[in-house]
Amino acid sequence: MNAALRQFRNFFVSLQLTVVLLIMSLVLVFVATLDQVNLGIWAVQEKYFRSLFVLWPVPNTSFAIPVFPGGYLVGGFLLVNLIAAHVYRFRLSWKKTGILLAHTGLILLLVGELLSGLMQKDSSMQLQEGETKKYSESFREYELAVLDKTNADYDDVVAIPEAVLADKAVVQHPKLPFQVRIKEYFPNSTVQMRDANSPSTPGVTGIGARVALIPLPVTSKPDETNVPGTYVELVAPDGTLGTWLVSPALGMPQSVNYQGRAWEISLRLKRYYQPFSLSLLKVTNDVYPGTDIPKNFASRVRVRDDAGHNDREVNIFMNNPLRFGGMTFYQYQMNAAQHMSVFEVVRNPSWILPYIACGMMGAGLLFQFGLSLAGFIGKRSKAKS
Amino acid sequence: MTSRRLATPALLVSLLLVAGCRDREVTAYRAPKDPPPVAMPAAALEGTNNLPSDHPPIDAGGGGPAAPAPAMANTPVPTAGGTGLAWTAPAEWTAKALSAMRKGSFSVKGDGGEADLSITAFPGNTGGLEANLNRWRGQVGLPAQSPAEVTAATEKIDSGNLQFLLVDYGNHGSRLVGAILPYDGNTWFFKLLGPDALVARTKPAFLDFLRTVKPAK
Numbered sequence: 050m051n052a053a054l055r056q057f058r059n060f061f062v063s064l065q066l067t068v069v070l071l072i073m074s075l076v077l078v079f080v081a082t083l084d085q086v087n088l089g090i091w092a093v094q095e096k097y098f099r100s101l102f103v104l105w106p107v108p109n110t111s112f113a114i115p116v117f118p119g120g121y122l123v124g125g126f127l128l129v130n131l132i133a134a135h136v137y138r139f140r141l142s143w144k145k146t147g148i149l150l151a152h153t154g155l156i157l158l159l160v161g162e163l164l165s166g167l168m169q170k171d172s173s174m175q176l177q178e179g180e181t182k183k184y185s186e187s188f189r190e191y192e193l194a195v196l197d198k199t200n201a202d203y204d205d206v207v208a209i210p211e212a213v214l215a216d217k218a219v220v221q222h223p224k225l226p227f228q229v230r231i232k233e234y235f236p237n238s239t240v241q242m243r244d245a246n247s248p249s250t251p252g253v254t255g256i257g258a259r260v261a262l263i264p265l266p267v268t269s270k271p272d273e274t275n276v277p278g279t280y281v282e283l284v285a286p287d288g289t290l291g292t293w294l295v296s297p298a299l300g301m302p303q304s305v306n307y308q309g310r311a312w313e314i315s316l317r318l319k320r321y322y323q324p325f326s327l328s329l330l331k332v333t334n335d336v337y338p339g340t341d342i343p344k345n346f347a348s349r350v351r352v353r354d355d356a357g358h359n360d361r362e363v364n365i366f367m368n369n370p371l372r373f374g375g376m377t378f379y380q381y382q383m384n385a386a387q388h389m390s391v392f393e394v395v396r397n398p399s400w401i402l403p404y405i406a407c408g409m410m411g412a413g414l415l416f417q418f419g420l421s422l423a424g425f426i427g428k429r430s431k432a433k434s
Numbered sequence: 435m436t437s438r439r440l441a442t443p444a445l446l447v448s449l450l451l452v453a454g455c456r457d458r459e460v461t462a463y464r465a466p467k468d469p470p471p472v473a474m475p476a477a478a479l480e481g482t483n484n485l486p487s488d489h490p491p492i493d494a495g496g497g498g499p500a501a502p503a504p505a506m507a508n509t510p511v512p513t514a515g516g517t518g519l520a521w522t523a524p525a526e527w528t529a530k531a532l533s534a535m536r537k538g539s540f541s542v543k544g545d546g547g548e549a550d551l552s553i554t555a556f557p558g559n560t561g562g563l564e565a566n567l568n569r570w571r572g573q574v575g576l577p578a579q580s581p582a583e584v585t586a587a588t589e590k591i592d593s594g595n596l597q598f599l600l601v602d603y604g605n606h607g608s609r610l611v612g613a614i615l616p617y618d619g620n621t622w623f624f625k626l627l628g629p630d631a632l633v634a635r636t637k638p639a640f641l642d643f644l645r646t647v648k649p650a651k
Contacts, residue, residue: 183466190457198467201541201548206465212458224462254572290575290606306574306608309547309629322465 257294549628
């Protein structure tokens with residue numbers, strides 16, 4: 050092995066690297082915690098932990114320069130460091146089985162977090178008693194939904210994510226007989242009725258002519274949400290169909306007919322459709338007798354998959370989620386007076402990894418400490434005799 | 435060994451890129467229809483009379499799903515009070531579920547397409563005749579007209595003591611035939627909207643249908 054390669058290896062197996070990386074993680078967690086005041090928990094996770102570098106936007110420019118390694122980089126180096134140390138430094142012996150087990154658990158935990166970060170999707174499903182849904186909705190992300198409502202039994206949907214709206218892009222989709230041109234997009238906005246006297250927005254069709262779309266600063270407070278708003282023009286080969294103001298705050302989609310087909314456009318929370326449906330049968334909200342203190346929140350639901358293999362009733366309550374079709378449904382919110390229940394829906398293919406990792410680390414530590422204890426007791430009894 | 439070392443970061447970066455791209459993907463799928471909204475918030479129909487009549491009020495909150503069910507779900511919607519109207523629809527029209535806004539709702543099928551007939555009623559003049567007619571023009575993609583132009587293109591239909599104002603708007607293969615009836619302090623809207631040919635063919639039946647409209651006993 051030549052010197053350069055050896056140096057490279059020594060860098061990755063060194064304990065100093067471990068210490069530096071652990072200190073970096075501490076700094077990262079500390080600064081991110083403070084920055085939550087400015088950014089809120091979601092943006093902080095993206096900026097500090099689910100990134101390779103923490104970026105600092107240079108004021109008055111569109112550039113951002115990396116100022117500190119992000120969570121993925123620190124975590125990735127820790128992972129490589131740990132694996133490299135095992136490969137080059139540790140020698141396998143049964144006395145070190147515990148350490149090996151605990152470290153493998155740690156590796157699994159790091160890998161699990163990386164996979165969760167990349168693959169986990171959180172959404173929510175709100176159901177009234179008696180209601181059935183086949184989709185959950187994102188907590189924060191919106192989409193521009195263009196629906197062909199012509200068929201009486203189903204809708205054909207083309208969903209355009211917010212990121213595309215933000216680029217003010219022109220979307221030409223094979224399923225649409227017209228182009229969707231995003232003329233204006235505000236990440237946070239509100240709508241207000243215009244005065245009876247004020248002129249309507251020129252060139253805007255439908256309700257938008259009587260409503261004003263007012264841009265707002267983007268909020269990061271945990272109890273506030275951003276409500277995007279956009280102006281959308283539909284352009285067919287034979288000319289424009291019109292420009293619409295589209296906002297979730299309008300409370301209702303806007304319709305247009307073209308070539309005998311009925312279309313609807315709306316800005317709605319991003320939907321995730323599933324090959325199964327959930328019906329809410331009953332919500333239960335028990336309180337301790339004589340008090341308002343909740344004792345039990347439970348939702349009785351019916352799960353039916355499209356293939357017809359599954360049709361069963363399940364109780365979902367605190368710490369007893371429903372796992373079905375690769376998703377986990379947690380009891381999230383409830384309003385028993387209005388017979389309404391909300392589930393948090395988590396799709397995380399690697400959900401089992403942290404459990405296995407913790408089990409391995411626990412077993413490893415137990416074994417290692419047990420071994421030391423046994424040795425210690427053995428020595429003491431030998432000394433006594 | 436170097437290539438093995440580089441493999442991990444390379445894999446990491448490519449995973450991140452793939453994850454990043456997924457959020458920009460325009461998706462297309464077929465989905466079951468949403469049920470019609472059960473109840474609508476009230477407030478805006480009062481006072482803000484420049485809202486279209488069949489439009490729910492504007493709620494700036496927007497709100498995520500984290501917000502509990504709207505409190506206004508229990509509030510009655512200020513649709514028309516006073517006495518109602520009754521009608522007889524042809525047997526081939528399919529009655530659809532009524533919503534808080536719709537007093538009557540039918541589906542008219544033919545030519546492989548479907549037209550929607552909605553009957554709604556609201557107190558007062560709901561923003562004025564011209565505004566409502568221009569709103570209907572907008573629904574088939576026609577530009578708004580001046581009050582004089584838009585009222586000139588209406589046709590009066592008498593049926594007993596009731597007088598409807600009839601309009602017929604067609605554009606881009608779609609057609610809207612609608613009738614507006616002021617009755618007992620409320621304004622009633624009868625709107626047939628769908629593919630051009632189907633609506634044009636259904637128009638005589640729609641006119642016959644209007645003549646069956648009577649004060650409810």
